[in-house]
Amino acid sequence: MKRALIPLVIFLVMAGFLFRGLYLDPREVPSPLVGKPTPQFSLPRLDDAKKVFSPKEMLGKVWLLNAWASWCPACKDEHPLLVELSKTGFVPLVGLDYKDTNQDAQQWLDQAGNPYIANAVDADGRVGIDYGVYGVPETYVIDKSGVIAYKQIGPVTYESLRDKIIPLVKRLQAQ
Amino acid sequence: MSLNLLLRLIVTFLLLQSVNIYAQEAQPLETNATVEVQVQRLSEELRCLVCQNQTLADSHAELAQDLKQEIREMATKGMTDQAIIDYLVARYGDFVRYRPPLNTVTAMLWLGPFTLLLAGGVGLFVMLRRRQKMTLDAPLNEDEVRQVRELLNK
Numbered sequence: 001m002k003r004a005l006i007p008l009v010i011f012l013v014m015a016g017f018l019f020r021g022l023y024l025d026p027r028e029v030p031s032p033l034v035g036k037p038t039p040q041f042s043l044p045r046l047d048d049a050k051k052v053f054s055p056k057e058m059l060g061k062v063w064l065l066n067a068w069a070s071w072c073p074a075c076k077d078e079h080p081l082l083v084e085l086s087k088t089g090f091v092p093l094v095g096l097d098y099k100d101t102n103q104d105a106q107q108w109l110d111q112a113g114n115p116y117i118a119n120a121v122d123a124d125g126r127v128g129i130d131y132g133v134y135g136v137p138e139t140y141v142i143d144k145s146g147v148i149a150y151k152q153i154g155p156v157t158y159e160s161l162r163d164k165i166i167p168l169v170k171r172l173q174a175q
Numbered sequence: 176m177s178l179n180l181l182l183r184l185i186v187t188f189l190l191l192q193s194v195n196i197y198a199q200e201a202q203p204l205e206t207n208a209t210v211e212v213q214v215q216r217l218s219e220e221l222r223c224l225v226c227q228n229q230t231l232a233d234s235h236a237e238l239a240q241d242l243k244q245e246i247r248e249m250a251t252k253g254m255t256d257q258a259i260i261d262y263l264v265a266r267y268g269d270f271v272r273y274r275p276p277l278n279t280v281t282a283m284l285w286l287g288p289f290t291l292l293l294a295g296g297v298g299l300f301v302m303l304r305r306r307q308k309m310t311l312d313a314p315l316n317e318d319e320v321r322q323v324r325e326l327l328n329k
Contacts, residue, residue: 026227032268099237125241132266134224134238 031132031151038065038146039130046097046105046119053120055146058094062172064165065140066116066156067096067133070108075137078155079112085161086115091169095119098128098136141165143172210250217246217259222271230273 033039042054055065066082068075086093095116097105102121109116122128131140132151139152150168152160215232221242223234231239231246242263249259263271275281315323 029224029268029270032265125238126245129241129245129266132268134267 027135028153029134031148031153033132033140033148034151036148038140038142038148039127041120041122041127041130043096043120043122043127046095046102046109046121049102049121053094053118055142058092058142059146060144061092062144062169063092063094063142064169065094065096065131065142067098067122067128067131067136067138067140069098069100069136070104071100072136074155076108076112078137078157079115081156081158081161082115083113086117090166091173092117096127096131096133097121098133099123099125139165141168141172144175207251210247213250213256214243214247217250217256218243220260220273221246221263222273224267224271 038055040055042052045051045053068079082093085091093116095118097119099122101123105119105121109119120127125133131138135153137155139156140148141150141152143149149172150164152165156165218231218239221231223229223231223236223239223242225236225238226234229236229239231243246259246263249262254262260272269275269278269281275284277285
């Protein structure tokens with residue numbers, strides 16, 4: 001009688017694995033950069049190409065780095081949320097304008113609102129590679145000492161803000 | 176020489192000029208063959224993260240092109256395969272490698288199939304042994320022995 005249960009047990013174990021697999025997103029590749037200092041860069045700003053932006057400027061603050069592009073539909077999905085977030089003044093948001101043209105990017109921000117305190121222009125995507133960007137949008141939560149605390153792959157959603165990003169930023173701000 | 180003939184000659188000459196305007200093979204962007212071999216070798220080992228079941232070599236995604244260019248530049252600087260792979264793993268994680276390294280996270284991936292094979296082998300062995308015993312444990316009675324003898328002596 002016991003022996004008859006063996007196939008059932010094997011089936012249940014396999015079913016368990018497969019069921020779990022249903023809820024895993026293969027596109028979410030865990031970033032090895034979490035827990036490491038932000039890769040340094042110095043890029044021209046979107047609003048004024050003569051000025052540069054560098055992550056060093058943000059030391060001492062908890063901030064978000066959002067890789068986006070005007071050609072990216074998912075970025076447009078998350079944009080209203082970012083605009084709302086920026087209105088609260090809760091956390092500074094910096095944009096990394098990834099492989100975009102300045103004209104298109106500026107036009108999009110003029111039209112949809114600009115949630116960013118600054119935008120670094122990564123025209124050739126080099127800085128994107130340093131940050132392990134493989135599909136925009138991606139958002140990094142960076143702590144006061146310039147260490148990446150979390151990476152959100154894909155658009156920021158209401159749920160991800162409420163459950164993950166905002167509590168994390170609060171915790172980091174209290175440090 | 177008549178004017179007509181001269182004109183003909185000129186026209187013929189001009190037409191022949193077009194023969195000299197030939198198409199050239201598209202020049203490859205890269206010139207260093209050893210670098211190219213290295214880029215090719217590495218891009219077959221590395222995964223394109225946009226289209227995850229393709230290698231960088233197979234993929235035409237923009238990110239794959241960028242990464243290949245990045246690898247080409249590193250190769251030109253004389254970096255070794257390992258150094259270049261480390262550079263990409265530091266940014267994209269082990270997933271970027273088509274052959275993941277053996278570590279605690281990937282242990283099940285590497286050892287799982289062998290464990291299953293071993294378990295199956297042991298199971299099969301045990302089952303066969305049991306069957307063997309079952310046949311041994313069924314000796315013939317006298318009647319049957321006699322029947323077998325008769326059959327064999329026929």
